[in-house]
Amino acid sequence: MAITLGELAVRYGLELSGDPGLTIEGIAPLTTATPGTLAFCSNAKYRRLLGSTRATAVVLAREMLPDCPVAALISPHPYAAYARIAAGMHPHPAVVGGFAVGASIAPGASVAASAWVGPNAVIGAGAVIGERCFIGPNSVIEEGARLGDDCRLQANVTICHDVTVGARCVFKPGCVVGGDGFGFAPAPDGFVKVPHLGGARLGNDVEAGSNTTIDRGTIEDTVIDDGVKLDNLVQVGHNCRIGAHTMIAGCVGISGSTIIGRRCMIGGAVGIVGHLEIGDDVVVTGFSMVTHSLPGPGTYSSGMPAIQAIDWRRTVARLRRLDALERRLARLERGGDAAGQEADE
Amino acid sequence: MAITLGELAVRYGLELSGDPGLTIEGIAPLTTATPGTLAFCSNAKYRRLLGSTRATAVVLAREMLPDCPVAALISPHPYAAYARIAAGMHPHPAVVGGFAVGASIAPGASVAASAWVGPNAVIGAGAVIGERCFIGPNSVIEEGARLGDDCRLQANVTICHDVTVGARCVFKPGCVVGGDGFGFAPAPDGFVKVPHLGGARLGNDVEAGSNTTIDRGTIEDTVIDDGVKLDNLVQVGHNCRIGAHTMIAGCVGISGSTIIGRRCMIGGAVGIVGHLEIGDDVVVTGFSMVTHSLPGPGTYSSGMPAIQAIDWRRTVARLRRLDALERRLARLERGGDAAGQEADE
């Protein structure tokens, strides 16, 4: 599919620097682009690569234009502009309605005629599948679950019983929505399993990454609002509520009953304990442990950057000696001297 | 299903404050409860919500009774009491024996007539499935694996070859029991894969969360004792042994050959290195890294709570300067003064 720079500029509302008649036939990285391709540069780190690109044009922000030796499509949000152009040039094939051989649809399930149920996918009784949904191979939708229109379950996905999902949600392979949470009540004779009578309720345009897990609620629903994006291997505990357009990076664990606001950005491998409230527009940087409620907006951290192991071991040892350091300082403040050092130092 | 408070008090051995003839028809959260429902309050954090509840009755501890405006079922373990009542009112439907269309049962597998094998589940040769087991859709039980009675594999679960599982175990979607561990022996010409000749042996009443992984042993079995509960996305390395009734929260990683005692509580996202021994009744708080064997009982930590990012960056910088701080202090102790500060400060 070929398109001119002029058409791209008009269609996506971009400013063009260069010949509008130049033709783009594909997308390529800056460094390996060949004539006929469109590249992008949105990260200052890669600005130095602009000069040698062989792309026909580059999507970029105005401040990078001086470094660009070829045509340019200029946007204040060049990565988003690139993403829209690339998606337009490489659309998902339209979903063709029907059932594959080996798909198992329980009596009483309602599957839109425009939806596709792939090989060996399983749909439980009373489940409702919206228009143009793609239920990928070996996925399981348990009884009573409801998917809105245009959802995409790639493969080996599990949507548990009575979960409700909005429109245009994406579930990558292996993700699980609505499994029972980790609920055990201590009793004198051991732990008693807490029944999970709640469900999980996802808004529109939610995306859940590969092997990510979202637990159902104990009494109320776990709620994931519109536009929330979860990366791979994320764990969302029972009864959590995550506000609209919050982004959660890979390997994050969120314990039960925590409420996270809107438009938050949770970095990779963050851990958040249960029963907290995180405000709107909170950023938590990677590898932090959140142990208290955090008002928003704000940025919070506790990740420790790696250094050379030998220096780190010394830092840990010094940290262990901070107590002694404080005592030595206090003694000096009281007028003591080195002779007064304690035996344990 | 309706039941009176009087019947609940008798059946579950609870003290009743209020009219024994009041009828309960369902379970609800404190805040959204309506007449006819039973709520519970076990966390002091939510005590303030008691006053406005519209529930017919609340399960609670005696010390919360003064704040409760409605009938109450009183227990020293209110969450456990609630869990038992809720499970009684919402029982799992009984498993109906049989095979779904698309289930694949290898010749030589032995499946109890009372067990259910769901759509597209696969049972390998020589596997043994106990009475009333529920083998959910698209689950795989490899050859020679043995499940005790009343086990529940929800969906997309994998139980690998020759794994043995006790009675009443629960496996949430996507969990994997008995995959080969991460065993590679260094040699001059690269790494040699270590064969995993051991298995994995689970006791009774074990629960493994969604997408949790438990590796098989290299020579001996990996052993998970009775009543161990693993949350989602937990990794248990090869040859580990986990003692009875230990609870392990989400995103925990346990390296190979580590032995964990009984009744331990391992918090979320904890990492435990290999070849350690953790005693009975050890608590490890969330986000800690365990690098040495820990005697029990005891509570251990190394998780760093997140603070405002600007303050955290300063803390990290100061930590890097601890060495200089110590040297400055030592100089003062020796009678030096500010003029003697070193160039690097």
Added chain:
Amino acid sequence: MAITLGELAVRYGLELSGDPGLTIEGIAPLTTATPGTLAFCSNAKYRRLLGSTRATAVVLAREMLPDCPVAALISPHPYAAYARIAAGMHPHPAVVGGFAVGASIAPGASVAASAWVGPNAVIGAGAVIGERCFIGPNSVIEEGARLGDDCRLQANVTICHDVTVGARCVFKPGCVVGGDGFGFAPAPDGFVKVPHLGGARLGNDVEAGSNTTIDRGTIEDTVIDDGVKLDNLVQVGHNCRIGAHTMIAGCVGISGSTIIGRRCMIGGAVGIVGHLEIGDDVVVTGFSMVTHSLPGPGTYSSGMPAIQAIDWRRTVARLRRLDALERRLARLERGGDAAGQEADE
């Protein structure tokens, strides 16, 4: 299968201490070995167990020989030697070509006659499956993916569209290769999904653990070179490149576009931020957070070992007071005294 010590010594190039005519019939751990079995001892931690072993022979390093009361096969790499012997005595059964009932092979897929496609496995259009591959039950290979010879997908594995995999790769249950990465471009009206036009390209002898996820690239491929081993629950972000023979332990998360060198050892639960370059032969110890590019060779750390919780809480409190400590020290250096202590101390 029985074999003499003499044959083992010759076949694996080991030095023998003891009677070459002794016969080995199986493998066993040092502590529970019985006559007729071979054990090994490669970890100094377990040397004390040698004296009481009842094994017929032990594979060990020369320096342990004095402690060994039975015959010994001596190697400078005893664990590797053991692994080779054990694999020889317990070979995987040869793959028998064919399709199981319920396997779904799309028209246009090319499956070698010597490959096995297990029950309910799904092969997409245009996929190519090499000689003697084992495609385990309920695994999914999407359209256009290509597997080299002798690959083993255990069960419930997902290989996404157009991924290419070399020879002899191993995929444990639940792992996902080539899912879309976490790519969203900020725009004034929300986030725009970035299309993932790249693929994932794996070399030979790669092993990916249970429920591990490897994302495909946005424009270029994610690349995993020959001999890379990934443990369970590892996340590899889009566009990453991992050099040959690098080992990555469980629960590691690697953000997008990071490049890792050859022969690196990444410890458990490490987090690596995106767009970094890690050199060859870098070791990152467990639980570290890597925030900057790291030259190789070298060893880097930031994991904090757990201590008793009460001591750890004090350490955290002192860390919060480091600022005040520095100011007190500076005051003393200027000739101040205790009377000058600030109010906030």
